[in-house]
Amino acid sequence: MGLREEKKERTRTVILSTAWQLFADHGYDAVTVQQVAAAAGVAPATVFNYFGTKEDLFFPRLEEFNAELVAQVAQRPVGTSVLAAVRTFFADSGGLLAGAATGDQAAAVRLRTLNRVVEESPALQARELAAMERSTAALTAALLEEAGPGGEEIVARTAAAAITGMHRALVLRVRRSLLTREPVDRLAAEVAAATDAALDLLAGGLADLPAGLGGSR
Structure with missing residues (x-):
């Protein structure tokens, strides 16, 4: 795996783990993609580059x-x-x-x-x-x-x-x-x-x- 692929995989992992913790703490419906992005330190567009829908953040x-x-x-x-x-x-x-x-x-x-x-x-x-x-x-x-x-x-x-x-x-x-x-x-x-x-x-x-x-x- 090249450096670019490693970086992408790390970003994906951070987004997933951040979303999971927010959903676990506050419930799925109470958390927005914007909140996930902010907590993960990325733009909302970046989240959607990796996951097509909000549900994909929970059910990858x-x-x-x-x-x-x-x-x-x-x-x-x-x-x-x-x-x-x-x-x-x-x-x-x-x-x-x-x-x-x-x-x-x-x-x-x-x-x-x-x-x-x-x-x-x-x-x-x-x-x-x-x-x-x-x-x-x-x-x-x-x-x-x-x-x-x-x-x-x-x-x-x-x-x-x-x-x-x-x-x-x-x-x-x-x-x-x-x-x-x-x-x-x-x-x-x-x-x-x-x-x-x-x-x-x-x-x-x-x-x-x-x-x-x-x-x-």
């Missing part, structure tokens, strides 16, 4: 994470099912929850703060939903491309929506539990088990839906 990897999920499915080895690829992706994705479960206190604090700030911000919740919809559309396109001519869009979108819907359910499960101060190590184990159960349900089809949730009685 949201789109990247969703793109990685789609890539895991689209580029899976021959003979590997879609759900097997999704299972591997979630098992390997790690993230703050995995770090917190190992005793990383910094990861635990950041994870709780992140979910608290999102819970308090309709704008961030809307961004999450929009990102999930884009992920569903991208996954639908990947499945249709694989199917080739004659691929049924409704079937592809249903499968994609089921996968991204499962992801959304896991995000909300983690958030609810963190806000009620559930121990992180126990939560990580519960989420891993819930992920496996959800993927098993999808693999079996909705015929395996438990009684009371629309399944066989």
